[in-house]
Amino acid sequence: MTAPGPTFDVVDLIRVKRDGGRLPDAAIDWLISAYARGQVPDEQMAAFAMAVVWRGMAPDELSRWTAAMVASGRRLDLGGLGRPTVDKHSTGGVGDKVSLVLVPLVAACGAAVPQLSGRGLGHTGGTLDKMEAIPGWRATLPLGRMRDLLAEVGGVICAASDDLAPADRRLYALRDVTGTVESIPLIASSIMSKTIAEGTSALVLDVKVGSGAFMTDRSRARELARAMVGLGTAGGVRTVALLTAMDTPLGRTAGNALEVAEAVETLRGGGPADVRAVTVALAREMLALVGLDGCDPAAALDDGRAYDGWRRMVAAQDGDPDASLPVARHVETLTAPTGGLVRRVEARAVGVAAWQLGAGRGRQQDAVSAAAGVRLLAVEGDRVPAGAPLAELHADDPVRLARATRTLAAAFEIGAAPPVGSTGPDRVLERITSAEE
């Protein structure tokens, strides 16, 4: 990263972007590298990021930007595992425990799934936070051990190391405090630089759309999916995206231990129909990308192969798959104020309630409660009498219950008319593939 090359005046580069221009390739390489090395101050990158929110990036400019972020750190080489590598990345939704089921499931079908994850911030939970609800389980894994597990078990969920796309790490923290998160090129390059750096050969993106997702608008979600598929393809990763509905929570739980339990049910062939359906759909895409279409993921859930993989995966990272999960000290029940049909269970409000109960963090450095969260006892389409239980609120700290109860109550809409949403168990809205496919 310290190779000699042209240097640039950052103010000139900011001006080019501010005025709607395209940065030359060499300028992109220099800017990202200099920023990662601390040679471009945050105030200049903040102004640049806001200019990108304003002006966007041309597709080839964005590819170069993403490649420069990958080149700011190490790119893992996952060849020679004896299995084809394929990963899945979700843009985040309420109750999205899919990774916990999908990684051992696709591994059971013969692929290697290197799921390098992050922690949650805000109302959508993080996969590592969920896994850490399992007693003993550790998120960090040395690279050699990760390779061994990918070769033997086929699946790994662990923390991404600091040397993958370090420019993105710094930029993401900056965007978080400068109102520059909401930019499709910046979101796409952030996700894809980390995913390309992790060394997978193929990738399925689960782009959530709806009130509980980062993207509430379907056309914006489609735009993000197309940008990411383009970046993956340009980066040598075979990439497909599914747009999936996130207006109502996935499954019936939101919160770390509660979601692990629901994932385990699904791994044992049960679980909520929507969780199973979306997991199987994503698994089919992943297996197709690496030529393992011969394996039927639904069968692997039903015959115990996926669950067996899960147990090995958890144990390999010092987790006890048979241990009891943490239980909250306080559980309250929300009841229906009137009888009628549950027309809507609004995802975002459920996610915020779980977060208020302690399941998520407000700041990066906060700890999360493993046991806190929401269990839905009624979902869209259910008919409930007045006073019927709608949901349980789980918290370790009883002070958190009052506000979360108000939030959760507002998530439910009960009336006479039919449900607002009509996605049912099948949440897949659209499939986005590379133009080259």
Added chain:
Amino acid sequence: MTAPGPTFDVVDLIRVKRDGGRLPDAAIDWLISAYARGQVPDEQMAAFAMAVVWRGMAPDELSRWTAAMVASGRRLDLGGLGRPTVDKHSTGGVGDKVSLVLVPLVAACGAAVPQLSGRGLGHTGGTLDKMEAIPGWRATLPLGRMRDLLAEVGGVICAASDDLAPADRRLYALRDVTGTVESIPLIASSIMSKTIAEGTSALVLDVKVGSGAFMTDRSRARELARAMVGLGTAGGVRTVALLTAMDTPLGRTAGNALEVAEAVETLRGGGPADVRAVTVALAREMLALVGLDGCDPAAALDDGRAYDGWRRMVAAQDGDPDASLPVARHVETLTAPTGGLVRRVEARAVGVAAWQLGAGRGRQQDAVSAAAGVRLLAVEGDRVPAGAPLAELHADDPVRLARATRTLAAAFEIGAAPPVGSTGPDRVLERITSAEE
């Protein structure tokens, strides 16, 4: 500035502006005050500033923003001087030595002119840099002494103290490195917050338009003038703006000592016709604003009153009005490559050449050469034979001559067709007054 009041989440405020909204008054007050106190980091203000470049500000929002910048420091009270206060501010042009003539001229007519100035950066010179070419002259002046001089002599040119609009001081330095200078609301509030804080009761703005000015486009210059006139009026300062042409340098000199000499010629009733004309036009506007229209500024130039005021003003700040001005160690002459009519002498190139010769600074901390600069020997409309002298280049450091000569040569266009510009000595293009007038 530490009064209790609401506090805000800066990220929320950035988002409001990013999405095209208007900040509530209390949020503006808080943001400016917190930034001036160092409680809002530069990266957040940089993102906010870029969002303002993008989205602009509503007129009442901009008034509040400017008032908050004034309130971030001290506002001088210049009442009780026995003279009405009126100032002039120019947005900066090449060869613009007007303040040196105008301040003693308007003072000689009975007004008090508190010209608190800055130093130059880039291709337009700063008034303080010019004055400092006078042996002994000092830019800093204690407030009490400034008041005495305003009462006795009527005119003061001195450095603005650090406690006037300190929020602007910090924001201006940030904008300079983040590509956020070019925003009409930010330029207007920066200029007007400092001018309102200096305590003048009336103000004439000289908004330069053309290649040598900050605003090259007339409609943008008009927009800036209107914004500033609106802010002055809202801030209790009677304000008028003149748009004046800056396609070719004002007068025949660009450079500190060279411009002082030309200003002195003008103060003695001579000098270039354009310098005299624009100075008299601005003086008439200033005198009209404070009810001193009875005084004829042209007469005050011709009968020695203005020059007498100049000598007292210079002497009061330890300058010797009779001392010889610094002379450059190296003078070269640029000659005409072909004969013909001088069709254009492009202001910006002349300014850049003077800067390259040492008259200006590239960075805030650089020193300037008092003697360096350009003297034009031919101006637009002159007919010259091949080999005729076009300009002198003055430098202390001979290394600077080669590049500046190339720059200056490119400023001249000689041909058969008539001159490109046709402003002649009268440079006033438009007069902008408050809607309330």
